[in-house]
Amino acid sequence: MTEAQRAALKAASGWYARLCAGDSDTHEQQAWQHWYDADELHRQAWQQIEQLREQLGLLPGPIASSTLRGVDHGRRRLLGSLALVGLALPLGWFAWHSDTRRYWLADYRSGVGERRQWQLSDGSQLMLGTASAAQWHVDGQRRLLRLVSGEALIQSLDEARPLLVETRHGVVRSEGARFCVRSDEQGCRVAVLEQRVEVAPLRHLQAMQPLLAGQQLHFDAERLWAPRANDAATTAWTQGSLIALDQPLGEVIAELARYRHGVLRIDPALAGLKVSGSFPLADTDRALAALEHSFPLRVVRRSDYWVTLVPKV
Template sequence: MSAPAEVGARQLAREAAQWLALQDAGQLDTEQAAALQRWRARSAAHEALWQKAEGLRQRFAQVPAPLAVACLDRPDPDRRRVLEQMLGFGALLPLAWLGYRQLPLDGWRADLRTATGERRGLTLPDGSRLQLNTATAVNLDFAEGRHWLQLVQGEIALDTVGPLQVQTRDGLVRMQGAGVCMRERAQGCVVSVTRGQVSLQPLAGPAVRLEAGQRATLSASGVTASQPFDAQLPGWQQGLLIVDDQPLGDLLRELDRYRPGLLRWDPALEQLAVTGTFQLDDTDRILALLAASLPLQVHYRTRYWVSLTPRKKIA
């Protein structure tokens, strides 16, 4: 599957999972039920995914919890305990299946991963510092002197003290005593160097070296031209989202990475200019600040279904 098609499939699965959760929680009123029917009728793919999810729900509803855990889980006591709790409380297995579509199986089985909105930091066996941003998955291998990390999905920041190799789906990033931020996107892995030097080796093509303050995208076929950026500017590692005269649509797309559920906005809001520093730990507060400073309104259908519309003018 091509990268754009994979992104589209994940988005479709995400929408289906959210509709299914709202329906089974009894959250759908008449208007929302009609909206769900319109969503299902949008294409054959929409309806097929919905039917498959409902079919899985019926199948898993009759599977004993221990058997379901044995089928779904790898030999990991902590993960087995979580799944047993989920099954014991009657959680929707179709959502788990849709989650596998949204986050690839490798992501669910990764050594380290974060949920949507979660950030995590830890020290690696060699003393390097690793931070995982929202919805990120990585694998580690430091056995027998190896210094290897695989970025499966999402975004990481590294502050290394020795040699380290990071494998991405498009190539290899080598560094030693360097600081780097890496984010997987549909078009490739965006690599930003905050300290030292790194080498980017695509699957096909020559290696390219980046210096501190430079950023480039590593794709399978090569490396884009480097661009400068302010390496001292705080970012998600400090729990901040900083924008300077940025279109609101761009800000909301970034904010959506940190919010579980549906975040939608009227296209008329796309080009409103935004400047500010926002705390990522409270996305509801960010939406409130936007409503206070821009001509828009925030509508909460549920905690996980939020829409933004232009503020109505009072005659």
């Protein structure tokens, strides 16, 4: 690694810690954008920081700061690891640009464990779930909400211009509907609560298909799955709850993990255990305690940011 690459990685780690601290303002975000755009080495370093962020389990800013910018010998070891990670990254890993970059530049953002609400400039209502972000654009012909990451509840106004919700997997078109959209790397789910929407996957945008109130479906860039009925779990997150209906414990834990900082893991031996119940998303420790009380498992804490569920012996 050259000195220039090392310096870029040090700067990138500092920017990551500052932005994740939760108190960055528009001026600081613009300064980061200027740094990011100024040099290809900066962009490469930021991509490497993003990869390490995934390996560290999305640690919050203060923890990331001590990890990424700790004592000198620790930093040198980390930077060496970053170099190896960078060499291993496939070129297509950031195909939809940088999610982290889009998150910080988004018009609307929520942190881990947060639910936030806004009224958009056209009067529509937007709620974002945990660690979600959206960009908003209005012109004379359309209204566009780009869901960068996470999940959203949208109450769109019925007017001449359609509201388009764009995700990496496709588009949802609304003219006055109330609906939820959730997007991740695997695909997208849309659930209609009132009125109707139209949905199209990215590769077939001309083939819009209707989805009616009370229905939901999953789609990716290639195809739409068959619609199915909404249930009690569909919008539970908007009320701060996770409702499991005879659901594998592995899926429940994966959902709870989205609402807490650090790493939450489950022993594979427990992943298929079927669970039903309602769990508070604002207090995931209480949710884990309820699971520990009701099922043959133990919650093992290496720290507040590293928790594993293992079988009770």
